Amino acid sequence: MKETIKRLVIKAAHAAYENGELNSPDLPEVEIEAPKFGNQGDFSTNFAMVSASIQKMAPKKIAETIIPYLTKNADLFDKVEAAGPGFVNFFVKPSAWPPMLKDVHEKGDRFGAPDLGKGEKIQVEFVSANPTGPLHVGHGRGAAVGDALARILSFSGYDVQREYYINDSGRQINTLGRSVFIRYEELYGIDVTFPDDCYQGGYILDIAREIQASRGNDLLEFEEHRAVSECARFAAKIILDDIRLDLKTFGLVYDNWYSEQTLYDAGKVDGVITEGRETGLVYEKDGALWFKTTRFGDEKDRVVVRSNGDTTYFASDIAYHREKYDRGFSRVIDVWGADHHGYIPRIRAAIEASGRGKEQFDVILIQLVNLLRDGEPVAMSTRAGEFVALKDVINEVGSEAARFIFLTRHHESPLDFDLALAKKKTxxxxxxxxxxxxxxxxxxxxxxxxxxxxxxxxxxxxxxxxxxxxxxxxxxxxxxxxxxxxxxxxxxxxxxxxxxxxxxxxxxxxxxxxxxxxxxxxxxxxxxxxxxxxxxxxxxxxxxxxxxxxxxxx
RNA sequence: GCGCCCGUAGCCCAGGGGAUAGGGCGUCAGCCUCCGGAGCUGGAGAUCGCAGGUUCGAAUCCUGCCGGGCGCACCA
CATH class of the missing domain: 1.10.730.10 (Isoleucyl-tRNA Synthetase; Domain 1)
Incomplete structure (x- = not known):
């Protein structure tokens, strides 16, 4: 309907110009909108106001000039009138509306689908929580937003892939291994003080018990670093399976699970660093290797290989994002927790360094979820291991209600999630x-x-x-x-x-x-x-x- | 200190330059002889954080300030 009216306005303006009633054939961008108040019609256009300077005429005069041309051959309107500072208001005949219903019935599930994507391949990566602990409510919000976004984009004509990136390498996984191993040792009466930087949650002990059940005490015979890495592998698999299950319960289906470790195994991380050294984007300073992200607008350069030889997560993230485009996605959307926003400039820099354009990368930031019960905050602290698991929330309020509530706010606005309210059927x-x-x-x-x-x-x-x-x-x-x-x-x-x-x-x-x-x-x-x-x-x-x-x- | 996000009615939030700023909760007053009351109708309630600027027109765009959150590692 808007498009039809827009065409009529343009046609009217042309006709008026040809009859010498307007001074210029040039038209600004014509906008049709729905006014707030009934007495302002069903639609209005600001055409006259935005044309004032081009036509060198008063807005009201322009409006009055084109109105006869609008009503002449259109049986769409009851009336068209000039109003306010120069709006042209359209009052559509009631009989013009019902035909629109036909469209709804015919298109059905495709009704309203905008033709935006034209089959363009894009990727939405979301949740991607480290396999070091169960998903909590915050992840649930990211999941709800990421999945809805993928659905909307797919509906809009994009060829969308949903991906989960698994950080199954690096320090956090090692920490996970250490945490589990210490609990495992405790099961055999070995008293080790539990370090602060290890994961405190009760699920760590559960995993240690599972290891005990499946292979007894044989890890005690191993050298510590090997025992830790065994624990890490075992634990990460259990946790990841648990994450997959949670997401499935939440109604999420991913197209792809991408492992960070495979980037290392395929030499992709080394490849990026070697190539960077050749092109001068990677340089050495203080015994570490740095990526020149400042060249692309970051505030400081970032380390890719530490002086102790460890690669940073940033290094694998560079390789990972390059890999995304190499897999044929022309546009990539990452859904992150808002606390990671400081990471955006360096990833953007890395992407631009590989020759991709700004418009090919977007980050959706998901703000915090405050969990409440009857208006009272539910204590949550990931560090102390006292978070509320996503599965508990789903069990309590149901995944439908949870999803919908996660989508009742702009994603960058913090969300109060009241468990008692979410269950209410009011x-x-x-x-x-x-x-x-x-x-x-x-x-x-x-x-x-x-x-x-x-x-x-x-x-x-x-x-x-x-x-x-x-x-x-x-x-x-x-x-x-x-x-x-x-x-x-x-x-x-x-x-x-x-x-x-x-x-x-x-x-x-x-x-x-x-x-x-x-x-x-x-x-x-x-x-x-x-x-x-x-x-x-x-x-x-x-x-x-x-x-x-x-x-x-x- | 620097960067990002937020500031709209008592509370929670919508509003990608347009006319008289919307909805929910709460509050007040009403609506079932009738297709599902998990519903509907109407009141009251707002200096759109403050101050400038751009514009014919600003809650919306720009600048500065105030208040809140989050980031600023050879962590992720």
Whole structure:
């Protein structure tokens, strides 16, 4: 509808110019928007105001000039008028709306899909928690946002791969091994003081017991570094399996799990460093090797190989990101915790150093989740090992509610997650508010079938009955879906879909409360069924972009 | 100290330059003889942190300040 009006405005301006009523054929970018207030029409354009300087005319005058050209051949409008400082307001004929429902019915699950990606291969990497401990609520938010984003982008025509990067190499894994080994030693009565830098969580002891169960005391015979590395391997596998299980319970399916260790095994990390030395991007100073990230806007250069010979995580991250593009992705999106934001410039620098453009890399930062219960904070500290595991949250509130709540805020805004609230089946909890619409409509459809009502395809005569303000408002809201999805995809902001669904649900509930779908008038009943079934489809469509189900019954 | 994010009603948040700033919670007053009340309608409640600037027009863009969070390792 917006596109149609935009074309009409451009056409009108051209015609006016040819008749000598406008001074210039040049047109600025014409924008059509939906005004907030009913008395300002269904749509408006700022054309006259933005053209004022080009035309050297007063905005109001321009508006009045083009209006006759707009109304001349368009039977779309009841009226078009100039208003305010120079807006042109369009009042669309109510009968212009129902045809839009046909589109919803025909496209179904594809309704509203913006044609943005054109099959472009992109990757969304998210969660990628180190296999040193179970996933906690914060990871859950990253998972919900990352997955929804992947769904939205895929819906928008991109060829999306979901990837999990496994940090299965380096110091943290070694620390994990040490932690487990010490607990293991304790099981055999060897008293070792547990270091502060080791992982404190109870799951470490569980893993030590598993090792004990599967291979007895033989690790005690090993040299310590070998025992530690055995423990590390064993523990990382158990933890990673646990992570996979959590993600699966959360409804997540990854396309690829990428191991950091394989980068080392294939010599990719060394390769990047050697190549850097040849091109001068990597240099030696104070016995360490540094990457010249300052050349690409970072505030200082970063170490890739420490003076003790250890490579840093940054080194493998350079290799990893290069690898992503080599695998054919033209665009890469990383979803990180907001506390990693300081890492962005150096990764960006590394990517630009390999000849990729700025627009090929995005980082989505996920802000903190504050876990509450009845408004009181639930203590969480990863260091002390007292975090709330994602699985506990899912068990308590369900993965649907958890997902939806994670998506009720902009991802860079901190989120209060109240466990008590998330379980409530009231208006406080927007998941049910939206799902309820779907179930309610499903129920209406069941009733209609019991009464033997045969639904009909779209026809102008039947749909002519859809004239109530609540009906028009419902259709208008559905017409906004496409733009909402497009914006969500372009800005990588899944929460826009969440808010949209709440708005649509609200429009439906208001309608439902005032009008009966299955009413005395058989023709009107058919039209309303058609309308309400369209709403059901859009709700389903939107919820599926968030990874949330749409129940037929609740 | 430097960098990034946030500051919108009593509370939690939406608002990618447009007219009279929206929704939820809470609060007050109402709505089921009727398709699912997990619902609906209406009140009250806002100096959009402060001060400048750009613009015909700023919650939105720019600069400075104030307040909060997070980062600033040869850690990740």
């Amino acid at each position: 208006n406080d909890n927007p998941v049910y508010y939206v799902q309820y619409v779907h179930a309610r409509i499903a129920s209406i459809i069941r009733n209609s079938m019991e009464r033997g009502i045969e639904t009909v395809p779209y026809s102008e005569e039947t749909m002519a009955g859809l004239v109530a303000p609540e009906e028009i408002s419902l259709i208008k809201t559905m017409a906004e879906y496409r733009e909402t999805v497009r914006t969500a995809a372009e800005l990588m902001e899944p929460h826009r879909i969440t808010y949209y669904l709440i708005t649509l649900a609200s429009a439906f509930h208001a309608y439902y409360n005032k009008h009966r779908v299955l009413c005395e008038d058989p023709v009107l009943t058919l039209a309303r069924l058609y309308l309400v079934m369209a709403v059901k489809k859009v709700i389903h469509n939107g919820l599926s972009l968030l990874g949330v189900s749409s129940p037929e019954k609740m």
